[in-house]
Amino acid sequence: MGIKQKLGLGVASAALGLSLVGGGTYAYFNDVETTTNTFAAGTLDLSISPDVIINVDDIKPGDWMNRTFKLKNEGSLDISKVLLTTDYSVTDAGNDNSDDMGKHIRVNFLQNLDKSGLVTPNDIIYSTTLHDLKGTAPDAVQKKIWSFFGERSGLKSGTSDNFYVQFEFVDNGEDQNQFQDDSLSLVWKFDAKQTAGESK
Structure with a gap:
């Protein structure tokens, strides 16, 4: 066997030995x-009490009706807007109305008492008709006044x-005789929105 063959065989043997040592080391050091x-996703759960805000009979022009209600956040997530x-x-009771009764029913105010100041009410709606409210979407839990008193905008969980x-x-x-015996069915929908995403 020549010197080149012996050297080649020696290098091959060394490489094989190193690979076996390296393989053995990897096998024994493992963790x-x-x-x-x-x-787990949170929940948005808005409830209203009572579920019927107003149900009144035998009204006539000039009558006004005061009501109270409550919005509660029963979910695990804070609400930014409602x-x-x-x-x-x-x-129409058959009086051939030429006008919309919704133009004659006015919301004089809708106040969020928890967001109000000591003397300044927090008006979400102020003096507008049901007809004019259609197509709008005011935020019922927004603090619209500047005051140290009252809560901030939004509705925290619980x-x-x-x-x-x-x-x-x-x-x-x-003459408003065309509205005699008519009735108006009002639907107010409260749509709760989540707060912005944040680091958790």
Whole structure:
């Protein structure tokens, strides 16, 4: 066997030995850790009490109606906004109405008492008709006034806001006989929105 062959065989043997040592080392030095992780989504759950804010009979032009209600956040997540949308339908008793009764029912105010100051009310709605409220979406839990008193905008989990509202069947000083025995069905929808994403 020549010198080149002996040297080649020696290098091959050394490489094989190193690979066996390296392989053996890897086999004996090993560490494995396992984690079990979860992602649990929170809940948005808005409730209203009572579930019927107003149900009144035998009203006439000039009458006004005061009501109170409460919005409560029963979910695990804070609420940033509660958008109030208005819809209604009128049932004509056969008087061939030429006007919309919703134009004659006015919301004189809708106040969020929890967001109000000591002397300044926090008006979410101020003096507008049901007809004009259609197509708008005021935030019922927004603090619209500057005051040290009262809560900030939004509705934290487990808290509630109290509201005071006044409706009026407006007496416009003219003949409103076309509305006799008519009825108006009002739907107020309160749409809760989550807060912005944040680091957890």
